[in-house]
Structures are given as structure tokens and as C-alpha cells.
Amino acid sequence: MSQKKPWAGRFSEDTDALMETFSESVSFDWRLYRQDIRGSIAHARMLQAAGVLSEEDFGDIERGLREIESDIERGAFQWSESLEDVHMNIEAELTRRIGDAGKRLHTGRSRNDQVATDMRLYLREGIDRIASAMTGLQRTLVDLAGKEAGTIMPGYTHMQSAQPVTLGHHILAWNEMLDRDYQRLLDCRERVNVSPLGAAALAGTGYPIDRQMTADELGFGGVCANSLDAVSDRDFVIEFGAAAALIMVHLSRIAEELVLWSSEGSGFVELGDAFCTGSSIMPQKKNPDVAELIRGKSGRVSGNLVALLMVMKGQPLAYNRDNQEDKEPLFDSMDTVEAGLRVFSAMFTQVTFHREAMYRAASRGHPTATDLADYLVRKGVPFRDAHGVVARIVDHAARDRLQLEQVPLSVMQQHSDAIGADVYDVLTLEGSVASRNHVGGTAPEQVTIAAENAARRLQERGA
Ligand code: ARG
Numbered sequence: 001m002s003q004k005k006p007w008a009g010r011f012s013e014d015t016d017a018l019m020e021t022f023s024e025s026v027s028f029d030w031r032l033y034r035q036d037i038r039g040s041i042a043h044a045r046m047l048q049a050a051g052v053l054s055e056e057d058f059g060d061i062e063r064g065l066r067e068i069e070s071d072i073e074r075g076a077f078q079w080s081e082s083l084e085d086v087h088m089n090i091e092a093e094l095t096r097r098i099g100d101a102g103k104r105l106h107t108g109r110s111r112n113d114q115v116a117t118d119m120r121l122y123l124r125e126g127i128d129r130i131a132s133a134m135t136g137l138q139r140t141l142v143d144l145a146g147k148e149a150g151t152i153m154p155g156y157t158h159m160q161s162a163q164p165v166t167l168g169h170h171i172l173a174w175n176e177m178l179d180r181d182y183q184r185l186l187d188c189r190e191r192v193n194v195s196p197l198g199a200a201a202l203a204g205t206g207y208p209i210d211r212q213m214t215a216d217e218l219g220f221g222g223v224c225a226n227s228l229d230a231v232s233d234r235d236f237v238i239e240f241g242a243a244a245a246l247i248m249v250h251l252s253r254i255a256e257e258l259v260l261w262s263s264e265g266s267g268f269v270e271l272g273d274a275f276c277t278g279s280s281i282m283p284q285k286k287n288p289d290v291a292e293l294i295r296g297k298s299g300r301v302s303g304n305l306v307a308l309l310m311v312m313k314g315q316p317l318a319y320n321r322d323n324q325e326d327k328e329p330l331f332d333s334m335d336t337v338e339a340g341l342r343v344f345s346a347m348f349t350q351v352t353f354h355r356e357a358m359y360r361a362a363s364r365g366h367p368t369a370t371d372l373a374d375y376l377v378r379k380g381v382p383f384r385d386a387h388g389v390v391a392r393i394v395d396h397a398a399r400d401r402l403q404l405e406q407v408p409l410s411v412m413q414q415h416s417d418a419i420g421a422d423v424y425d426v427l428t429l430e431g432s433v434a435s436r437n438h439v440g441g442t443a444p445e446q447v448t449i450a451a452e453n454a455a456r457r458l459q460e461r462g463a
Pocket of ligand 1: 025029085111112115319321323324325
């Protein structure tokens, strides 16, 4: 049977059953119970300090809420759909347990500032967990990068072999993407961490409240400056949704490379058994499912971002029920990103790189052609002319099925008399990568320094 709703005083008819199911949110917002209880205790303590609640009432409220919290934790709490959401479920149960004091809790407050508070507290904790999972993944990657500082692999543009690079350099490129994602999370956290409490329904309240006191107790960095805005905007959820979508897009790009690298065609990498699956029909198969799932799940996190943007679009001030739709996309993005980061770091600890396969692949496709052109420039040939000379030498090598460093000196000299016997020094893969020895370059020496710097930055995070 449907329960009497706390707001139903002026209603003479019961809520339609279809409406009740359509409008309930407790099936998903029950997750906010810890934040809801914490926020309620802070609010009640402030009311007591302001002389609005008696000490006794506050004591009953705090005790009652803590008991409810531990019941929920034990799975001994009966959630009711007809009580709509987490807020009314907890408040109704509090009143059932402690009587009138429970009915006084909602003084000077509305579910509008209450839910905004809960969401900000929940998101703040989630950001902290995700940031620490991010740090974990980055540590794993930076560690790998240091070990692979001298491992030569093909560098690609347009997926065509372009110039040799080092694997450590490639891994550190991933780390840079994730580093910016981490910064974005921290930046978003600043704007999440502001207290809406006291905005009440939309206009504030006539009680002598102390907004700074509740903000301090809840660890907020400040209070929302405008009550209408405080209950209305969910831009802080959207910002997180965007940061989450970008994290997943980055993980998806890395995942795509792992899928390519683990295929028979390249054989650069072998993923650990614990993170792959087999096929029920093809006994030889070992599939890179984690990477594929990350790639696939990036779609839903981007979708969640679009959903959040559309929830906000078209809402006049102040609170509208549309905002209830912010929760499922947010929760889903938080869960997906956190799980994705954790499984990805675990998977990376069991990755084996096949250095010889990478080296062999790096040798194909004349990847040191640019080095030959640069050699000619150093001998006084203008770069555009050098480019033409090398193109003709590459053409010759391709016809004779030779690698550049196998083309005889006499043949090279037919194309340019600036070429001497020392040319072979620059045509090796090792020479090519070692020459790119500047900040941000792929030389093993630079990669070692860059990996050390990155490790130090992670250390300074202290997470
Ligand atoms: N469940 C609602 C939400 O998530 C709580 C706020 C309801 N406020 C209201 N005036 N109906 O937004």
C-alpha cells in the first residue's frame, strides 16, 4: 500500500501508481544515504546552535540518524518506493523512531538544497577515489616507461610507419594525457566543493541560520553565493561528466593500441591470461577483452555527458524536477571510470612487451629517411632538395627490396655527392632515436629523465 507522503497535506487523492513508479528515485538515489545523513546532522547541529532546535531534539536526531545509517549499512533498512527518494525515506523513518523531533529536522531546509548538498558530497568523495585510481595507473605506466626507455618501436602517423621511437616515450605520451585528466578532476573538485545548504527551496530562509557553520562541518571550501543558483545548476555534475568522458576517451585510445599491438599482425605485446578470455569454438584464441570493454564503455560515459547536458538545457531558474535525472548518468560514469582505471592498472602489471617484434617492425618502411635528409642538410644541402634526394634513394631501396642502410654507398652517391661513408651512422634505428635528444624528444636519455620527472610529480601528489 502506498504510504502517506510528507508533502501530501493539500492532496485529497493518492498518487497514481504509474506516477509513483515514474517519479521515484529511491531505487538509485539510496546511494546518497551517507551524505544525506551527514548533511542532516550538520544542519540540525547548526539549528541547535542558532537556538531553533533544543539540545534534546538535536540529540535524538543525531542518534536516530546514526542508527538508521547503521541499519542501512547492515542491509536492514526497508526502502519504500512510495516515499519517493532517499531523503523522504530517511526522514519518515527518523520520525517513526523519534517522534516530533524527527519532524523538526526539515526546519529551514528543502529537499532542493538537501539533494544538491548530497550530490556535491558524493561527487567530492568519488573524485577523490577516481583521482587516486588515476595516480595508481600513472605510477604503473611511468614505471614501465622507465624500463622501456631504450626499447625501439615504430612511431606512426596515419598508422603508417613514420620514424622510430622508444616504447618508453610512447608510454609517457599516455601518461601526459592522463596527467591532464587528473588536473581536470582537481579543478572540477574546486567548484564541486561549495555548500548549497541554507538556500532552502530557492530563496533562502527566515531562520537565523549559519551557512558557514554547516559548510565547515561538511568540509566545503565555501558557500554557494546565490540561493537560486545553489539549488538549480548542475554544472558541477556536467563538468565531472566531461572530465570522466575524456578519461574514458584516453583509456579507449590506449586500449585500441593494445588491441592492435596484441594482434598476430604486430605481436608487440602479450596480455596476461588473467585479463583475457578464450573462445568457446576456437581453441587457440586469447582475446584482449579488458581493452575492448574499455573502448566500448567509453561510449556510454560520453553518452552520459550528453544526457547531463540535455537535462540542464532549457531549465528556467530555480529547481526543477528534471534535475533528478542527473543521478543515473553521474553514478554510471563514476562507477565506469573508477572500475576502468583499476582494471587497467591491474592489467598493465601483467603485460609482456616483445621487444624484438617491435624492433623488427621499426626496421620496415624506411623510418630513418628523415634522418638521411637531416644528414644532407648538415652537409649544406637545402632541406627541400635533401627531401627529393632521399625520396629517390628510398625509391631505389624499395625496388631492390633493401632497407636504407643496405643501399651501397656508390648508389647513394649517384643521387648526391654530399653523401660520405659516415652516412650509415645516422641510418640505424639507434642513431635515429638517440639524435632526438631534447626535452620532449624520444632519445632514451631524455625518456629516462622524463620518466624520473613524472615519477617525482606522482610522488608529490602523495596520493
Ligand atoms: N529526488 C529529488 C531530486 O533528485 C529531490 C528533490 C525533490 N524536490 C522537489 N521539490 N520535488 O532532485
